[in-house]
Amino acid sequence: MAQAATAIEQDVMVTVDGTPLKVSLARSLRRNKLKALLLVLPLFLFILVTFFIPIVDMLFRSVENQIVGTVLHRTVPLLAQWDERSGELPDETLFAALAEDFKEATAAKTSGRVGRRLNYEKPGFSGLFRKTGRKVKTIEPPYREAFIKIDKKWGDLDIWRLIKRESAAFTIAYYVSAMDLSYGDSNEIIRKDENNRIYLKLFWRTLWMSLFITFMCLVLAYPISYLLSTLSVATSNLLLILVLLPFWTSLLVRTSAWIALLQQEGIINDLLVWVGVVANDDRLQMIHNRTGTIVAMIHILLPFMVLPLYSVMKTIPPSYLRAARSLGANQFTAFVRVYMPNTVSGIGAGCILVFILAIGYYITPALVGGQSGTLISNFIAHHMSISLNWGLAAALGSILLAVVLVLYFVYDKIVGIDNMKLG
């Protein structure tokens, strides 16, 4: 037995200091893995903090609705028992609770916040809460009459239905609003009045304009890249600088340059009038509309298409085309059947880059878009910094994110994401 055991022990390979090789190897591998992990850790944390957490926060904000329940914490539980279909106003105990909540909220300066939140759902709440907050200090029972005396809106059943609907900690109201929908009289979801529908139209416009811009970039960039990759190094480097120079110029400068070129009193119109193509009093409207946005954005995004295409084309050996020609293909067939399939990875990368950048583009449409050329991102910015309706901005942003993910999935199914090459 002892002999057999030694035999097994002798079978195990050991290092100089006697530890089995397997253990030693695993140990050193683990150390390397740890080192590698430490190396990517800063980047990982960076992405977590600047990319992942904001997106989660955005998704959370698009449904978050704690303010009503927190501030009106006495009223809301009572409101849950109130039957909104009874056609009766809530009872006196609820109004008494409301008076307490209001006194507390006015002291803590939070009543205005609830007013602002509810004002997103129905205009007038902001004023109602501000007015009530001013007068609630001296309120006395019977509270129901007293509240209605402050503002007769407190006697309106719709007001109470709305507060009840929006008193939960989470809400879909922002998504309802972002889809051009609204709530009807008995809280059923209906389409908004035609005069107030904007977002679906804007999503649709953003989508087709981004696709169009991507397509135009591809059409323009393909010959440029082909030229760059086939010319001698000296000439192609010179031409490449011409592509990169605008790429390095400030976005605002390039956009302003387009304004100077395209406006009605601008260079192109002046030229056309001078040549006699258009009449002086009938100058072309090329900016502050859709045309302006499309032209300026194609120009700004073109390098993002040229560079991946160029880097892929550069790697295609010229001998492929020569081989095709020697096997009897004419110039056209050789190009379409041999050269183009080899550039698919560059086309894929360029298209994805340009499309993703275009769908979230913001400054250029704001400056040259006028009324027909603004995109959904301009409205997200509006709700972020002007109207301060961050919930709606988050909902619009989340929908945009979902649309991009769906398109990405479709792209993966059709082209395959592995077929992408950036250089």
Added chain:
Amino acid sequence: MKHPKFNLLTSATIAAAIGFGAASTAYAETELVVVSWGGAYSASQQKAYHEPYMAANPGVKIINDDSASDGLAKLRAMNEAGNVTWALVDMTASNAMLACDEGIALEIDHDTSLAPAPDGTPASKDFGDMIVSPCFIPQIVYSTTFGYRTDLAKVPPTSIADVFDLEKIPGKRSLEKKPINNMEWALLADGVSGDDVYNELSTPEGVDRAFAKLDTIKDQVVWWEVGAQPAQLLSDGEVVIASSYNGRLFSAIEEEKQPIAMMWDWQMLDLDGWVVPKGGPHHDVVMTYLTWATDTQRLADQAKFISYGPARKSSAPMVGKHAELGIDMGPHMPTDPKNAKNTLLTGFEFWADNADDLTERFQAWLSQ
């Protein structure tokens, strides 16, 4: 073994950094970050308020931050993060109301916190109904009014109705891309009296009426979004007439000598002033500065550098000549009797309630 060296270097750096920090706090002044609009406006505040104050109080250093255009959004974000670094924020009256509603601005007792007028009138009386919110300390009255090209307009426009009259004033016009002011002007041009504008706008029929009036010029309008745009559009001859802030038009006319003239009929008066962020730094220093910077003389001084009217009644007689151009500023003030025949003060309460809804409708109308 290179680690000890590395450690030595790191600790030396850290020690140096700590030393620096300690040194700078040791003889540091109190730094106040004051947020304003930048450009000519911040410059006027710098010359009228900041520089004289810093000269008299070497312990205080005022740092300008030009992010007032999204001041409300940033202030809210700071408040949520619990780290408010701004000492004072310049805001329009309607934004100050929002900030007050949100609880991110401090309520001020105007009489105890601000200086009385030279004749002893308490501040709340001197500012009068300019105090539209308990958080708001008014500074200037500005107006959104019209400028037109003297060489391109067929006849000089004289009334708000002319802005909507394509036969009298043919050509493109520029309006701001938001419902505020445009809705009021549409109703005024349609014959509604100034007193009734907001009553009319509070009804659905009134809103329809305003949009119907705007419809008549819709395809001749270039919409502007940034304050610098309308003066530029006028200078380029892209539009014949444009709504703009009167200070911007003043500098296009008097400083850049453009062929532009003012049309003051039914100018929309609006207010701009300070709010003190809740939880901001150096509260006592800020309040001392604020008392000084909003007294009668200081508000009158600011009008030497920019053509906005001081918010105090007692400052008006002290407005003199422009500091550099040497021209009399009185006739360029929105509050000058010649310019103020027909004026309307923006309905802050109305817009606080209706801005969200009407902006949505306005944008939908634009895209139709």
